Amino acid sequence: MSHKVRVRFAPSPTGGLHLGGVRTVLFNYLFAKKHGGDFIVRIEDTDQSRFVTGAEAYIFDCLKWCGLTPDESVLHDGAYAPYRQSERKEIYRQYAEQLIKDGHAYYAFDTPAELEQMRELLKIKGSSSLQYDHHVRMNMNNSLRLLPIETQQLLDAGTPYVIRIKISADEFIPFTDMIRGDINFDTNAVDDKVLLKADGMPTYHLAVVVDDFLMKITHAFRGEEWLPSAPVHILLWKYLFGLNKMPQWAHLPLILKPDGNGKLSKRDGDRLGFPVYAMDWSDPVTNEITKGFKEIGFLPEAFINLLAVLGWNDGTEQEIFSIVELIEKFSMEKVHKGGAKFDFEKAKWFNHEWIKKLEVDHYAVRVKEIFESNGIAITDDNYLKKVMGLVKERCTLLPDFFIQGSFFFQAPVSIDTLAIKPKWDEKRNLFFMELIRVWELSTLWESTDLEISFKELAAANQLKTGELMLPLRIMLVGGKFGPGVFEIASAIGKEVTIKRIEHTLSLLQ
C-alpha cells in the first residue's frame, strides 16, 4: 500500500483504436488519477508480422483527443524507458534463460510441421485437448527429453527454437480479481505457452510480466479475453519475481455487438452504420478509411462519458459525468462482470446532453470547420456562436449545426412552398406585402419588436397570427424546423428577412 499506484495501457499498434480499447484506457486513467498515481502507455509491438505503420501515432492522437494524457510513454518520457517492447527485446531473454535455469522453462525445437503432427495425433486419439503440455512434452523435440549434450549441440548449430514455460500438472492457481473476486485455475487446462519466439521476441505472456515488474506496475487492468491466460502470468510472477510483487488484476468486461452475438467489431459498425473507432482510421495498405466518433461529430466529453458508464456506474441515478467527477467517483469494484451490448442511440443521447450542457465556445472551432467544409465561410465568430446558442438543443451530432443553422448564413436551398400553398390566398399575400412595408420602416429589430408588429398587423387584417407564422417560417428557413421565427428574423437582419419574404412571395405567384 505504500507504493505509488502505477497502471498501464498496453496496446498493440495494429490498427484503429476500438471502443473497448478506449474504455480500458479510461478505466486505467481514472483509477490512476483517483489514487494520485501514474498512467503509463506501453507499446506492445512484439509481433512484427502484425505491425502497421502509423498505428502508434494514431493511438496517441486518440488519447489526446480524449484528454487522457499519459504520464509516461514513448512520447511522454519517464524513468522506465524504453516504452516500446520491440526496443526492449534484449531484456526479455535473460528472464527466459533464468526460468530455464530454475527448471520452469525449456527449449523446444519442434518445427511447425511437427506441432501440427502432434495435434493430428492427439485428435486421432480422441484427446480432449490438443495442447502442448505435460501429456505430450516428453515425446517432443525439446530440452526436457533431449540429453543436455544434444540440446547444446542443437543450440550451437543455430537450430531455431522457442522457450516454453513448463506448467506442472495438478496444480491450482488461485488469484483475486478486483472485479470478479476469487478465481481458481487448474493447471491441467493450461498449456506450455511459448515465452520467447524463434525470432528472439518475447510473446505477450513473458513481456507483460517482465515489463510490469520492471515498470513497477501496481494494478493491471485488461480485457476479459485475457482471463484464461492469467494463470500463466501468475506462474511467471511466482517464478520470476515473487507473488508479493505481483500487481492486482482486474479483467474488464467486453463490449458486445448491439444485435446478434459476439464482441463488437469494426465490421459491426460498418454494417450497422456507426463508428467503432475513436477517430478516423485510414488503413495504410488499402487506404480504406474507417469512421471515428470524433469525425462524425462527437464531443470528447460525451465519448468519455458514454464509455465510462458502459459497464460501470456509481450506484446513483447520475448518468452525466465530467472527467473530474469520474475521477472522483470511479471504483473498480463497481465495474460489471458481464459484457454490455453497445447501443448507438444511447451514445448519441450522451452527445446531445453534452452539446446542451457545454458553452458553445468549447466546440465553436469544430462547428466552424463543419460550416466551412460545407462551403459557408464564417466571417463573424460571434454571430456563429449566437446561432449555435439558438440551435444547440436541436443538435445531436456536431454536423447537425450545419443542418439546423445554415439558413442563418445563406438563403435556404429549397423552400417548402407545399407547406404554405394549401392555406394560401390573396388576403395572406397582401398581409405579407404590407408586412414588408412595415418592417422596412422599422427602426427596431429585436425579436420582441418584430413579434409585436407582426401581431398588430395580423389583428388589423383580421388574420390569426398562428396561420401566418408557419408561412413566415418557411420563407425564412425553407422548412418546418428551427428556433422561434422572430429570433431568426432578428438574427439574419432586416434586409435578408425582407429579401426572403419577397422571394417566397414570388414563388407563390
Added chain:
RNA sequence: GCCGCGUUGGUCAAGAGGUUAAGACGCCUCCCUUUCACGGAGGAAUCACGGGUUCGAGUCCCGUACGUGGUACCA
C-alpha cells in the same frame, strides 16, 4: 470438444435475504410550443429455467440452458 467468465424490461442498469423491483435510452400517449426541438406528465415492457437453503430469494447453494472469451512462435 475442453477450460474460464457471465445472465434484472428491446438496450444500459440500481439492487449486498423482507422494495409497489429505481433510473436512463428507445418506443407510445398527452401538455407546452400554431414549426422542429427542449421541457413537463403518463404508459407498455424485466429478475433465463429447475431444484434446494430460509418464516421469507432477483439477492445464498446446486444443476440445466443460453451467452461470451480462451484453447497460436496474435495481442
